[in-house]
Amino acid sequence: MSPGTRPLEPMEFALRCIASQGAAAYLIYLASPADIASVFGELQDELTTALPEIQAVKSSSARQLLEAVAAHDANVPLLVDASAYDAEAWRLLDRRRSSLQRSGVTAIMTTTDSFDALMRHAPNLMSWFGGDVFAFPGTEVLERRHASLREDRLAALRAWSGLTDAEVLEQARAQTLPRDPEYAEWLVLLGRGDLLNA
Amino acid sequence: MREFDELQSHVLQRSLVQAGSAKDLMRTVRNQLLEASDRTKLSTPPQDVYGLVGLSDEFTPTLRKALQCARVALGAFVVTGGEKNRGRSKDLRHFKRSDGAWFDFSIVGRGYSGFVEILAYTYEIRLPVGHGAPFVRFDLNVPDGANQEGELRCHVHIGSDDVRIPAPTMTPREMLALFIDGICAASNRDGRTRTAFEHQWFAESHRMLAGDSGVDGLRERS
Numbered sequence: 001m002s003p004g005t006r007p008l009e010p011m012e013f014a015l016r017c018i019a020s021q022g023a024a025a026y027l028i029y030l031a032s033p034a035d036i037a038s039v040f041g042e043l044q045d046e047l048t049t050a051l052p053e054i055q056a057v058k059s060s061s062a063r064q065l066l067e068a069v070a071a072h073d074a075n076v077p078l079l080v081d082a083s084a085y086d087a088e089a090w091r092l093l094d095r096r097r098s099s100l101q102r103s104g105v106t107a108i109m110t111t112t113d114s115f116d117a118l119m120r121h122a123p124n125l126m127s128w129f130g131g132d133v134f135a136f137p138g139t140e141v142l143e144r145r146h147a148s149l150r151e152d153r154l155a156a157l158r159a160w161s162g163l164t165d166a167e168v169l170e171q172a173r174a175q176t177l178p179r180d181p182e183y184a185e186w187l188v189l190l191g192r193g194d195l196l197n198a
Numbered sequence: 199m200r201e202f203d204e205l206q207s208h209v210l211q212r213s214l215v216q217a218g219s220a221k222d223l224m225r226t227v228r229n230q231l232l233e234a235s236d237r238t239k240l241s242t243p244p245q246d247v248y249g250l251v252g253l254s255d256e257f258t259p260t261l262r263k264a265l266q267c268a269r270v271a272l273g274a275f276v277v278t279g280g281e282k283n284r285g286r287s288k289d290l291r292h293f294k295r296s297d298g299a300w301f302d303f304s305i306v307g308r309g310y311s312g313f314v315e316i317l318a319y320t321y322e323i324r325l326p327v328g329h330g331a332p333f334v335r336f337d338l339n340v341p342d343g344a345n346q347e348g349e350l351r352c353h354v355h356i357g358s359d360d361v362r363i364p365a366p367t368m369t370p371r372e373m374l375a376l377f378i379d380g381i382c383a384a385s386n387r388d389g390r391t392r393t394a395f396e397h398q399w400f401a402e403s404h405r406m407l408a409g410d411s412g413v414d415g416l417r418e419r420s
Contacts, residue, residue: 011248012248015244015245015248045221045222045225046225049225049226049229050229050232139259143259146254149252149254150254152281152282153254153278153281153282156281156282156283156284157282160282160284160285179318179339179340179341179342179351180320180337180339180340181304181306181318181319181320181337181338181339181340182282182284182304182320183340184276184306184317184318184340185276185278185304185306185318187256187274188254188255188256188274188275188276188306189254189256189276190256191256191257191258192256193255193256193273193274193275193308194274196274196306196308196317196340
């Protein structure tokens with residue numbers, strides 16, 4: 001993760017974009033090349049739910065971005081995949097930054113290498129982002145958080161019922177598990193949705 | 199109870215299938231709660247709504263990533279709202295209504311190609327003092343093909359975990375609308391005067407509860 005960037009889950013970054021709606025705002029979200037496609041899709045889904053008018057721009061060049069910006073109203077929120085931009089692309093956008101001025105939210109996704117190029121070759125454009133540079137914390141970090149939340153819920157279910165995971169699974173296989181929704185959730189959290197018998 | 203077999207069949211015919219994925223369902227639920235927060239029906243702020251609504255599935259991290267990359271959404275899942283709280287502790291995270299009621303929920307479903315099916319749910323709201331009952335909980339149990347006779351699969355508990363009343367199946371949108379805007383005192387009139395029967399019932403219930411746990415136990419819990 002680049003120094004000065006703040007880790008945020010995609011949902012939290014989307015919340016920042018939504019909170020910025022109604023004003024000219026430029027935000028950057030970084031991810032590794034391996035994660036860019038899936039995270040961009042996740043952001044697009046999150047933002048579309050709250051901002052149905054959002055336009056996703058997957059541009060392979062700076063010129064395509066300039067064309068896309070010109071094609072949409074200035075107040076329409078934009079989500080841009082800029083992961084392919086190199087030093088030359090950022091230099092062009094820095095020179096043509098007045099064409100990028102908008103009155104709505106512009107969220108740019110890119111890789112850390114591309115972001116390094118942005119910082120070095122587009123200083124004027126970089127000043128627009130200020131401190132609004134965030135980064136996907138990585139799949140492993142999210143999985144650890146997810147596993148922790150899952151374990152909290154399992155612990156609550158065990159405390160409520162007095163049963164162990166093994167006892168629940170045994171009863172589910174024997175089709176004697178109570179039909180309460182709590183036990184259904186328990187099976188899902190244990191990765192045994194196949195035992196839901198539905 | 200066999201007398202309710204026909205009623206149950208009627209109730210359970212109502213489809214709980216929805217277009218979209220488990221994530222779409224989660225986002226729809228979250229947006230409904232955000233909208234309620236925006237119009238101050240919920241006192242839970244928007245950033246907390248985001249943190250309270252969650253989605254878990256049955257997959258390993260590797261398989262989940264593969265499915266995400268393929269934009270495929272299958273398998274069993276649970277959408278959660280607030281922490282698991284059968285003990286009804288205000289210390290656990292929950293949604294708060296502006297009138298003091300508070301609630302949490304969980305929805306279990308299975309994803310297919312292009313749609314999800316709700317299999318089970320539990321939604322419980324705890325009401326402010328004087329609102330008729332301490333809590334109301336709607337449960338939809340998992341179907342039991344082997345022996346569904348006599349079981350009220352879809353039911354409501356009003357102030358008692360032991361008493362079940364038949365209830366219609368409801369979609370997540372309907373349930374949340376009920377909890378956000380529904381189960382509450384009428385806004386266009388003062389509360390009705392309680393009857394002598396109600397006064398006596400609450401007084402005897404309090405004595406019974408005090409006897410169950412001891413007066414000190416009641417004080418600690420309140």
